[in-house]
Amino acid sequence: MGILDFNDDESLGKIIAVDTATVTVRVDELERLKRIQVNRLTAIRSSKAGQHLIGIVSRITRKAGDETAIDGAEEDPEAALPENNLVRVALIGTLVDKEGLKENVFKRTLETVPEIDADCFSLEGQRLTDFMQVISQVSGDGPQLDLGRYALDEDARAFLNGNRLFQRHAIVVGSTGSGKSYTTARLLDQIAGLPQANVILFDIHGEYQTLDSDEFRHLRIAGPGDIGHDRRLADGVLHLPFWLLGYEALVALFVDRSDQNAPNQAMLMTRCITDAKRAMLDPGKHADILANFTIDSPVPFDIDSVHKQLSDLNEQMVPGANNKDKQGPYFDKLSRLIARFEAKRNDRRLGFIFQPPAACMDMAWLSEVTHFLIGGRGSQADGKGGIKIINFSEVPSDILPLMVSLIARLIFTVSQWTPPDNRHPIALFCDEAHLYIPERASSESADEISVGIFERIAKEGRKYGVGLVVISQRPSEVNRTVLSQCNNVIAMRLTNGDDQSVIKRLLPDSLGGFGDLLPVLDIGEALVVGDASLLPTRVVVSEPRFKPNSATVNFWDRWSDAAPVAGTEDAVLSWRRQSNH
Numbered sequence: 001m002g003i004l005d006f007n008d009d010e011s012l013g014k015i016i017a018v019d020t021a022t023v024t025v026r027v028d029e030l031e032r033l034k035r036i037q038v039n040r041l042t043a044i045r046s047s048k049a050g051q052h053l054i055g056i057v058s059r060i061t062r063k064a065g066d067e068t069a070i071d072g073a074e075e076d077p078e079a080a081l082p083e084n085n086l087v088r089v090a091l092i093g094t095l096v097d098k099e100g101l102k103e104n105v106f107k108r109t110l111e112t113v114p115e116i117d118a119d120c121f122s123l124e125g126q127r128l129t130d131f132m133q134v135i136s137q138v139s140g141d142g143p144q145l146d147l148g149r150y151a152l153d154e155d156a157r158a159f160l161n162g163n164r165l166f167q168r169h170a171i172v173v174g175s176t177g178s179g180k181s182y183t184t185a186r187l188l189d190q191i192a193g194l195p196q197a198n199v200i201l202f203d204i205h206g207e208y209q210t211l212d213s214d215e216f217r218h219l220r221i222a223g224p225g226d227i228g229h230d231r232r233l234a235d236g237v238l239h240l241p242f243w244l245l246g247y248e249a250l251v252a253l254f255v256d257r258s259d260q261n262a263p264n265q266a267m268l269m270t271r272c273i274t275d276a277k278r279a280m281l282d283p284g285k286h287a288d289i290l291a292n293f294t295i296d297s298p299v300p301f302d303i304d305s306v307h308k309q310l311s312d313l314n315e316q317m318v319p320g321a322n323n324k325d326k327q328g329p330y331f332d333k334l335s336r337l338i339a340r341f342e343a344k345r346n347d348r349r350l351g352f353i354f355q356p357p358a359a360c361m362d363m364a365w366l367s368e369v370t371h372f373l374i375g376g377r378g379s380q381a382d383g384k385g386g387i388k389i390i391n392f393s394e395v396p397s398d399i400l401p402l403m404v405s406l407i408a409r410l411i412f413t414v415s416q417w418t419p420p421d422n423r424h425p426i427a428l429f430c431d432e433a434h435l436y437i438p439e440r441a442s443s444e445s446a447d448e449i450s451v452g453i454f455e456r457i458a459k460e461g462r463k464y465g466v467g468l469v470v471i472s473q474r475p476s477e478v479n480r481t482v483l484s485q486c487n488n489v490i491a492m493r494l495t496n497g498d499d500q501s502v503i504k505r506l507l508p509d510s511l512g513g514f515g516d517l518l519p520v521l522d523i524g525e526a527l528v529v530g531d532a533s534l535l536p537t538r539v540v541v542s543e544p545r546f547k548p549n550s551a552t553v554n555f556w557d558r559w560s561d562a563a564p565v566a567g568t569e570d571a572v573l574s575w576r577r578q579s580n581h
Contacts, residue, residue, distance in 0.1 A: 002097030003104050003130040004043050004052045004121070011119040012036060013087065015044065018114050021092075021509075023055070025120045027085040032122075036060065039517065039538070041123040041131070041152065042089050046112045050097040053114055054106070054123075054131075055089035056536070058513040089120065090511055092536060095131070104134045106534055132156030135535045145190045147183075147490075151525065151538040158528065158539040162190075165488050165532035166427045166467035169458060173475045173503060174492025179524040181207060183490060184429065184471055185544035188387055191427075192216065197386025198376035200411065201429040202404050206393040208431075211546040215377070217385025221403065222352035223394035230357050233372050238390065239356040240406055242303060243277075244366075246296045249402055252446045254340050264330060265337040272309045276301035300361045303354070307341060310334055349396050370414050373407070376424045401436035401450035409453045415464040425465035428457070433470045434477040451479050458485035475502045488530030493521040511536055 012035075013027035023044065027033045036042070036057055044053040063084050091110055099105045123131055132153040144159040172187075174180035184201075185208070191197050192215035201208060209218060219238045222231065231237035245253070247270060255265050277299040281290055289297065314335060316328030345354045359365055371379070377386025395403050408428060415423060430437065437454045438447050457466055458481065470486060472478050476498035483506065494500050504515035507529055514536060517527060521538070529536040558565070 002050065002052075002095075003134065004095060004097075004123075004127060006043070006045075006119070006121045008119065010121055012042065012122050013085075013120055015114050015116055015118045015120060016086075018116065021090060021110065022058075023089050023091065023114050023120075025087040025089060027087055030085065033060065033062065033085045033087070035124070036087060036122050039514070041128065042087075043095070043121045043123055044089070044091075044114050045119045045121075046094070047115050047118070048112050051112065052095045053091055053110065053112070054093050054095055054535075055091045056511070056514070057087055058090045058511075059086075059088035061086040061088075087120070090513075092511070093534070095134070104130075106131075106134055108534060129153050129155055145187070145532075146542070147186060147190075147526075147528065148540050148542040151540055158533075158537070160488075160528070160532040161534075162532075164530075166425070166469070167462050168487035168531045169461070169468040169470070169485055170488035170490065170530070170532070171470040171472075171475065171478075171483060171486045171506075172490045172492075173472055173494065173499070174526075175495050175499075176473055177523065178492035178494075178521070179526075179541060180471065180473060180492050181548040182524060182544055183492065183526060183541045184208075184431065184469075185211060185546060185548050186541055187469070188216075188429070189544045189546075192387055194377075194386065196376040196378045196424070198374075198424055198426045199387045199429060200373060200407070200426065201387065201389045202407075202431055202436075203389050203391050204393070204400070204432040204435060206391045207549045208389050209391065210549045211387075211389065213546070214384045215386055217380075217388050218391065219388060220391035220393075221395050222356075224348040224351055227348060227351040227355050230359070232357065232359060233369060238369075239352045239360050240403060241300070241356040241360045242353050243300045243361075244298055244406060244410065245353075245402075246409070248449050249406065249446070252402060252449060253344060253399070254337060256336055256340065259336050261333040261336070264333055268310065268313060268330065268334065269306075269337065270295050272306045273301060275309070276303075276306050279305070298366055300363065300365075303345070307338070307345075310338055310341065314338060349394075350399070352395075370410065374411055374414055374424070374426055376426075379424070397435075399446060401438075402446040404430075404436045405446075405450035405453040408457060412453070412457050412461065412464065412466055415466050418464075423465040425467065427467040427469060429469045429471060430454070431471045433472045433482075434474045437470070437479045437482055439477055439479050451482075455479065455481050458482045475499050478502075488532045489527070491515075491518060491521075491527045491529075492525065493523070494518045508536075 012032050013025040015023050016026045017024035038057050038060060040057050042055045042057060044055060046053055093106055093108045094111045096105045096107065097103065132150050133156050136157045136159050143162040145162040145165065147158045147160055150156045150158050172180060172183055188199065188211065191199055219236050222237050222239050226237055250269065251266050254269060255262050259265065274295050277297065278293065280299060280301050283290060313328065313330045314332060316331060317325040318328045320326030344350055373388060377383065392400060392404065411426060436450045438451065458468055461468060470478060470482060475483065489503060489506055491503050494503065500515060500518045503518060507515055511529065514527060517538065524541050526539050526541055528539050
């Protein structure tokens, strides 16, 4: 038997207007109008037996009894209706009493159109509890990812469809202190227990280092203190050697595009690096690589030979008339390129690129590091670390987009070249995404390269088993093309008008008013809308097992402490040695 067994005398009112996925209900009794609230659920009798259309109240209007019209009726058709009490309902799905052998099945489709004069009922009490329990049992092709509980019913768990959440990408947004990091940690909690879990989290500020168990593997980009020490992946230290950089990244690092000689510099640098890579390949062993070789081929090379070749070209003299030497075609035109080249190589902050351990210069190293990053929990030698958290806190901000996108490109490219039957899906959690997937990327910066890579992953990643979870406190500063590909939204409190507008644009037209809740959500509350959620609704996110180190400092309480707290000396020392380790 269906859970929605309403009697006629329980009707809230009658349908008087239907507009695609929105209906208007006339409520004759004021007391019944008072029982309904905006964003509460309603059920409408369908013309098909055994079905109810489910909707969310988006607007409630109380009019004067003798009023027959209101100015502005062209903008608001309801304004011209003479009825006293009107409720606008956005239809979101259908509850079927029985489908095959299944009972009480909720679908995110409208199988019928509401009829004029159909009864509308308020979902409350035990019926609401029963309905939320139906919603909580995520059916279809997805496992249950437990995010928290529904604000409408504390007894019902809010489950998401795990397949659809990552296949169709997601965004997690919220102002500082809204619980965004807790929500991210909660998602990771749910994934971590799976035997073949596979996630990479780009931890920009090191706030997720507190997630400490065998399910999490912590890596950090090598800092200045690691130079000269043979610290490897097994030690939790990740180097990104220069030979992994593609053409665009190399140009962004070394060539000043404002230089009038920039085209020549880029062309010669490409030629020198290509020659250096070819010199590292043995024709007897690597004939197949040499046959299809490009500047972007991930092959180690001798960077000293590139520097020498560029220096020789910059100082080259060639035979001229009357047996006298003359300046070569590139004489003194590469000086700025060489200066930038030397400055980057000698910058200890970039040691993880230009001064990697000898093991990173071996051809076999790439297979090792990609398996370490892309392989799921079950494929790791120790059976641990399905979730890899990469700490970028010691990476200089000016090249942060380049380095994050380098790892993203590595993962996406390897996934592309992996046969479909052997692909193991992986999700990229992009914390503080506005820092490296910006909306306004300069054509002369590394931002443009990073945006291009993440745009491609957002558009094509699903085909290759690469999912994106974009996390940011400023969605208005995140690239809109990437956001438009995210079909799941988990939005915490947002107080900035521009940020609210971005999220409202991502919501379906029938749920546009849902976004008005964004500035009034409590800490730890989220609006969840998308393919992974059977019901767009307000969710109270459950506390994660391990709290990220992102808690707001209590200024007044700390100032009120009897004992002082200071770490200035240690901070200065860490600054000088460019490391917290």
